[in-house]
Amino acid sequence: MLDWDFHTHTVYSKHAHPDMTVANSLAAAAAAGITRLVILEHVPEISVERNTVAQWKKGKDERTQLDAIAADLKETEASFPSVKVLRGVELDADPIALDGSSMLKDLSGIDIVLGSTHVFPGGAAFWFDKVSLPPERGWKIALEWAAWAERFVRSGVPHVLSHPGDLVAARELVPPFDKERTLELFDPLLSAMAECGVAFELNELLGAKLPPAYRETYSALVRRARGHRLKFSVGSDAHSPAGVGKFNWAIELIEAAGVTASDLWQPHAS
Ligand SMILES: [Zn+2]
Ligand SMILES: [Zn+2]
Structure with missing residues (x-):
């Protein structure tokens, strides 16, 4: 059913499996029948060397990893004609400025x-x-986060909001998603996403990271997003070749929230 994967990492993340080269990722995508693939990296870098926020901030406006992916793609892309590759970035909003601005200005080639x-x-x-x-x-x-995320969406920079709700749910800042007041917290953000055409990501990896009460009720947030007429981007967030194009939780969410094929988002990039 899902032959797209709009969120995959590489060895350049410095926290992926050592086999996750661009070439191996493309081979895994082709083998899994993936026809459109987004290869991306974090800006700023999140790694063992950059594992405090103070170190992480040094990666602002650094695009070394994105340029490395682009160089590898030039060499390898033509060998996998069945896979249409898009160059991506998993870009953080600036958590200090909190004005909705991003941690990378130069988005050329992305x-x-x-x-x-x-x-x-x-x-x-x-x-x-x-x-x-x-x-x-x-x-x-959670309220600060929601207002900040809304400003980020309204900046016009993101096409997709990745793993929405991660921070509030993983740290249990608010009750699980079956509580109306938690869904109400998301309403202004979801309606800004609808207004700006920003897609809601169904992120396979998020399922493994959430506490059970949040994982089990996340489909209520997806349903709420559907109520706002959002489109959904599907991404494995794979960090190893075996994870490329593999969707279990994302499919559970699609079924539980009644997401249809016409609700799925596709990039317009050529
Ligand atoms: Zn992420
Ligand atoms: Zn990611």
Whole structure:
């Protein structure tokens, strides 16, 4: 059913499997029957060397990894004619400025921008850092995040919002997605996405990262997004060749939320 994969990483991330070269990724995509593939990397880099927010910030406006992917694609792309490749970036919003601006200005040669917020508003930590917060503080941060993400969407830079809700759900800042007040928190963001034509990503990897109560109720957020008439971008977020084009949780979400083929997003890039 799904022969697109709009979110795959490479060895240049410095945290992917050592086999995840651009050539191996293309071969895996071809073998999995993928016809449109987005190959991307993070800006700023998220890696062992850049594992604090202070170090991560140094990667602002660095596009070394994107240029390395582009160079590899020049060599390899023609060998896999069944796979149409798009050059992407998984681009963070600036968590210090909080004005919706991005961490990379030069987007030349980039077909697809997946917008993300991997860092808490204000820059205190990454979303995957094991901070736990009292409920009042959680709501405060979640509200800041939602308003910031909306400004990012309205900046006109992202085509897709990647793994929406990651930060609030992984850190349990608000109750799970079966609670109306949690869905209401997302409404202004979802309606801005609809207005600006920004797609909602169904990210395969997110399922493995969420606490059970959030994973089990995430389809309610997807349904809410559908209610706002959003389009959905499907991405494995693969970090190894075996993960390219492999969708389980994304398919569960599609079925549970009643997402149809016409609700799926496709990049317009040539
Ligand atoms: Zn991400
Ligand atoms: Zn990613």
